[in-house]
Amino acid sequence: EVLLTESGGGSVQAGGSLRLSCAVSGYTSSMYSMGWFRQAPGKEREGIAAIDSDGSTSYGYSVKGRFTISHDSAKNTLFLQMHSLKPEDTAVYYCAAAPGIIGPSIVPPDYNYWGQGTQVTVSS
Numbered sequence: 001e002v003l004l005t006e007s008g009g010g011s012v013q014a015g016g017s018l019r020l021s022c023a024v025s026g027y028t029s030s031m032y033s034m035g036w037f038r039q040a041p042g043k044e045r046e047g048i049a050a051i052d053s054d055g056s057t058s059y060g061y062s063v064k065g066r067f068t069i070s071h072d073s074a075k076n077t078l079f080l081q082m083h084s085l086k087p088e089d090t091a092v093y094y095c096a097a098a099p100g101i102i103g104p105s106i107v108p109p110d111y112n113y114w115g116q117g118t119q120v121t122v123s124s
Helices: none
Strands: 003-007 010-013 018-025 032-039 046-051 057-059 067-072 077-082 091-099 118-123
Touching: 003 091, 018 032, 018 091, 018 118, 032 067, 032 077, 046 067, 046 077, 057 067, 077 091
Parallel strands: 010 118
Antiparallel strands: 003 018, 018 077, 032 046, 032 091, 046 057, 067 077, 091 118
């Protein structure tokens, strides 16, 4: 069974930083494309960062230059380092995995497996 478990969410003031983690079990995460997505109330799920099995990355326009996605193969864990957080970054953040994708896609329908989400709240 593929299982993704996010952690590291919380509340922070604007300009602060957080690091999200996604523990992976049931497969070797380095063989998949993996991504971070977020969904704010009343909005569609948004792809914000992805990394593929070759280590190539892509970012959504709204987070480029502020967020960094990385992967620790030894720990089978995906990370999202977030800096310069803004109130508009407030959302539930999800990690996801997609076997067989070529390239770091940030398109939600490309992903098969999803975590339960972790809340990030940024206050002004």
